[in-house]
Amino acid sequence: MTRAPELTVHGGVGGTTARLDDLDRAAGLLHRTAERLALGGARLALAAADVDWVAGALVSPGTFGPAAGSLAAATLGPHGLAAVTARAELLAGGVAGAVAAYRAADAAADASVRAVRLELGRVAGLAVLAAGVGLVVSPLTPVLLAGGALAVKATGPQGVPAPVGEVGADLLWRFTANDALVETVVGAAPGVLSPAGSGPPGLWLPGHPPGGSAELAALLALGGAGLTRLTGRGPYLSEPAGPPSVVVRPALNPATAPAGVADLLRRSPSTDEAAPRVHAERIVAPDGKVSWVVSVPGTSQWSPKAGTNPFDLSSDVRAMAGRRTDAAEGVLLTMRRAGVRPGEPVMLVGHSLGGITAASLAADPLLRKEFHVTHVVVSGAPVAQFDVPDDVQVLALEHQQDPTPRLDGADNPDRPNWITVERDLSADPFVEAAHGRRPLIAHHQAVYGSTATALDASTDPSLAHWRAGAAAFLARPGDEVEAFNATVTRP
Known part of the structure; x- marks a missing residue:
């Protein structure tokens, strides 16, 4: 069983x-x-x-x-x-x-923890700098470099022997399972990148991800973006060239209102799609009241060099750094063209970049003047730093082995309007049996879908209270639903 x-x-x-x-x-x-x-x-x-x-x-x-x-x-x-x-x-x-x-x-304890992490990073940064200088001036440097090149060549095209790769994957799995350790590393990184207290912390990856490792490049770049947000300094990737182009069409399949959180997450368009779309549903209750569910796609392009698809790594970095993105502009234009009216309650749903975008929009005072965002549902997204107001209900799903939600270096707020649901995948042998200890499987949409199914069955008082408050967005007898798909492209 x-x-x-x-x-x-x-x-x-x-x-x-x-x-x-x-x-x-x-x-x-x-x-x-x-x-x-x-x-x-x-x-x-x-x-x-x-x-x-x-x-x-x-x-x-x-x-x-x-x-x-x-x-x-x-x-x-x-x-x-x-x-x-x-x-x-x-x-x-x-x-x-x-x-x-x-x-x-x-508050004082949080401030002290942040200061200690930053100081640890500075000490580590100075040590790395000293080691680098020592390596440069060392007479053994040519020998070390030649030996390293031969070792990489001998291991084949991937550069890592299979047993070493398995050990590395297991170590990364164990590392990401430790919340405090991940947040300490993220909090210390500004000091590592800028040990003397000056210079631009944050990571800039020009061109394409090194070695074709899109997942690793994404983690590094997102971490750098989180640092720029924490420190207020650092370079950003790909300034927007202008407003994106948005084409909204009625969805072909007849829609039904979502039955629960698992259904809501299934509305989030898959990142495997060649042209990810924003999905909007207009739900009309039997009494005529209208509410909207707007689902935002995650990252589908991993190059930090911006292309025509705004749901890419550059939007991840800009959003994490607290900057407006083409992805967010595309969602905003979709809501306007789909017909969302002022005063009609809106729920924003997203996984990963979709969740970051949803939280950033809910925290945007300009958007709140135009639209009535009342709920945000995210999975696998670092959203703790967004100043979402108290009248917006936030539901965040996180896996303990997923490093992405911790890339902002902070815990989600503990507030009546903000619920964080955590799941420890190491305690679930079925996930490990099905997917193995692949470090980023914990970030996969399908695994978050199984977590959402468990959430829907939970009797926790906070979740029961959330479901009651989200009734306007969940299926009821007599609802009428009209769905729209929007493609968003950069100029």
């Missing part, structure tokens, strides 16, 4: 930030309660000074004494309004202070 994948859910209604927000609200409620209690105590004090109340002492001195004592106890006694008000205000201040201290400590 096949065991269901184990998922770890971060954020959402059960996340740390959500619990802190609940404590903040509790502190506010306690403060408002204290204010009302204080107001009640003030009214009782005024009643004690009222002329008619004082006159009662002359009319009925026998009953006035006990009544006056009860009033004094209710106002100033150890269990009276004044004491209860003070305790409520003290508790409210304590809760608010604890929440503020936790948030400040968390």
Whole structure:
């Protein structure tokens, strides 16, 4: 019997930030309660000074004494309004202070971790620089270079013997499975690339990927792009030559609304397509309300030299560096020409570059003025650095062995509107049996599809809350769906 994948859910209604927000609200409620209690105590004090109340002492001195004592106890006694008000205000201040201290400590810890990683990178960069200088001036350099050339030639066209390649793949699999290690390497890289604190960190790969290794070139270039985003400096690849060309056509096959997250991810066009397309679906509910699902393709061209296809490595790099891309412009033009109207809720869905593009658009204030993006669903995408507003619900799927989501060197936010679902593929023998320990199989769309299927079956409270909020985009009886495909090309 096949065991269901184990998922770890971060954020959402059960996340740390959500619990802190609940404590903040509790502190506010306690403060408002204290204010009302204080107001009640003030009214009782005024009643004690009222002329008619004082006159009662002359009319009925026998009953006035006990009544006056009860009033004094209710106002100033150890269990009276004044004491209860003070305790409520003290508790409210304590809760608010604890929440503020936790948030400040968390922010300080994050800043310290980033600083330590950067300093480690600088130390490593200086060591590499010193080693390089030593190699250049060493009299043994010609011998080492000649020996290296002979060794590469002897191993065949791939340059790596099969056993060495298997060991390397296994080591890379183990490396990418360690979240902290990957993020430490990414965080240290700016210092490695610029050990003296100057110079442009970030990676620029002119021409085509070296040795035909598209996957390796993509990882390196994406890592460099993440560094430029973190540091705010560095070269970027392929400035846009102008707005892309977009042709929108009705989809040939009749469409049905997605049933769940697995269906949503299947809407993301495959990166194997020669001409990747943006897919848009107009969903009309029985009550006439309209919502849209817009699916964005991932990277289909791995050369860092920009061509006619905007869903390429240059868009990966620019998007990760926080720059506008032709891919994002193509999605924006698709939404306009497909007929998305202001106020109609939009869900953006994407894998890898598609997810990066979706998050960047949701964080774009200009797009939010034109379109009402309410949900973003991404898989295998480094999106932690995008400032997605709190009124946009983000659902991010990540595999522990997939290095791509960690190329921004940061954890996804833990917020009520942001849910991250993680899956450890090493704990699933079926994935390894089917695909082996190929390092980038963890990034494959089909594997993320199986994770989404498990997510749809999950009863986690955060996921249940997300599904309820995304009901307008999921299949319901009586829905009518119209689908469009858009081809996007650079000029």
